[in-house]
Amino acid sequence: MPTPEISVVITVFNEERNIQPLLEATYNALQHLDYELVLVDDGSVDRTVSEVKRLANDRTSLLIFNRNYGQTTALAAGIDQATGRYLATMDGDLQNDPSDIPIMLEKAKSENWDVVAGRRANRQDGFVLRKVPSKIANWVIRNTTKVFLSDYGCTLRVYKAQIAQNMGLYGELHRFIPVLAKQQGAKMTEIDVKHHPRIHGSSNYGMGRTFKVMADLILMLFFQKYFQRPIHVFGTAGLLAFFLGVLVNIYLLILKIIGEDIWGRPILLVGFILLLGGIQLITTGIIAEIIVRTYFESQDKKTYRVKEIFKGE
Structure with missing residues (x-):
């Protein structure tokens, strides 16, 4: 089969009433492109699957999960299935508009961007429960990861295939796809x-996801700075704690020598905790280093990515 210019990956979950208008709008928007459409059903319990099968054209494929795994896993499966030179992702709830995809694709091609991200200029969501938490989360993510996009919550994006297929999506990291892409050196707009x-x-989103976003943000910051060198964070913290513990215990030893009673003092407990905690952190760093080396070497992965190899004649 020839390689399509773009693969459009759409995740759906209990969207039976949206399938017909979604497919009609998508087919209409992509009719002038060489495309394939990959839908991923994330364990729907309504008639979503039967609606897709009834309305799908010959450029459409459908992946059906046996249960609900979450949006990140669904996106990862769709990206793995896609064969296009470019990939677009969007939600299946009709809030994204597929008519934006040709414009985004043209921008990616004409200006050689690796990622073109959508920014919901006139977002049609509730102000208090959706917009305000989203603005706060976007501000926090931008200023901690230093990946300066305005709208991390917009799923509508266009990628070069090699960027999308090497992001390593796990857990609930779909919110941090731009950060994962940036780790590969992607140029984005x-x-x-x-x-x-x-x-x-x-x-399917609520205020409860705020804590999940914050937990995932900690993971992303670790990936950004210390994934290939975990000993730098664990070892540094461990050595600091260990030496503070040593200083505390030297101080207590001096007090003991001059005849003061040190038993029962809270600082005695602090000294032992710092010593043991420091040793544990250093040990954790060493184990993490071994795990990282196993991760790369057992799968023959490289710790770098080559953008281009040029040979002069």
Whole structure:
């Protein structure tokens, strides 16, 4: 089969009433492109699958999960299935508009961007429960990861295939896809895209995801700075704690020598905790280093990515 210019990956979960307008809008938007459409059903329990099978054209494939795994896993499966030179991702709830995809693809091609991210210029969501938490989360992510995009919550993005297929999506890291792409040295930009209010179905997001985002952010910061050298974070913290513990215990020893009673003092407990904690952190760093080396060497992975090899004639 010839390689399509773009693969569009759409994740769906209990979207039976959205499937027909979604497919109609997507086919209409992509009709002038050489495309394939990859839908991933993330364990729907309604008629989503049967609706896709009823309406799919010959450029559409459908991956059906046996249960709900979450959006990140669904995106990863769709990206693995895709064969296009470029990939686009979007949600299946009709809030993203597929008519933006040709514009984003043209920008990626004409200006040689690795990632073109959507920015919901006129977001059609609730102000208190959706927009405000999103603005706060975007600000925190931008200023901690130093990847300066305006809208991390917009799933509508276009990627070069080699960037999308090497991001390593696990857990719930779909919110941090731009950070994962940046780790590969991707050049990215963003453009305003359309955003529609949800008509059918209900959102799967709530305020409870805020804590998950913060937990994932800690993981992303670790990946950004210390994934290949975990001893730098664990070892540094461990050595600092260990030497503080040594100083505390030297101080207590001096007090003991001059005849003071040190038993029962809280600082005695602090000294032992710092010593033991320091040793544990250093040990954790060494174990993490061994795990990282096993990760790369057992799978013949490289710790670098070559953008291009040029040979003069």
